[in-house]
Amino acid sequence: MYISFFLRVFLSSKQAAEQFFQNPQVREFTNVVLNTRERWILSQISISDSPKPSESGYDEYISESNEIFDRDSVDGYLRSELVTVIYSESV
Helix, strand or coil: CCCCCCCCCCCCHHHHHHHHCCCCEEEEEEEEEEECHHHHHHHHHCCCCCCCCCCCCHHHHHHHHHHHHHHHCECCEEEEEEEEEEEECCC
């Protein structure tokens, strides 16, 4: 399955904070994203490792993306909750 649901990160939030900050202020909030089918498919094909239309697996990828939308959408919208973490520090 090609669908990427999680942002790939090289450092955990804690590792990044320890590497770049001494005494950071940490703010965290949720962003709710509502996607129509068209926006959901566009977001999936914009993922860097998703297959391109000329590559094998593309049709399967689109089919799986549509299945996810059909299964999880409510009233024509697929809801995703993204968490944003902001680290800041006065220098």
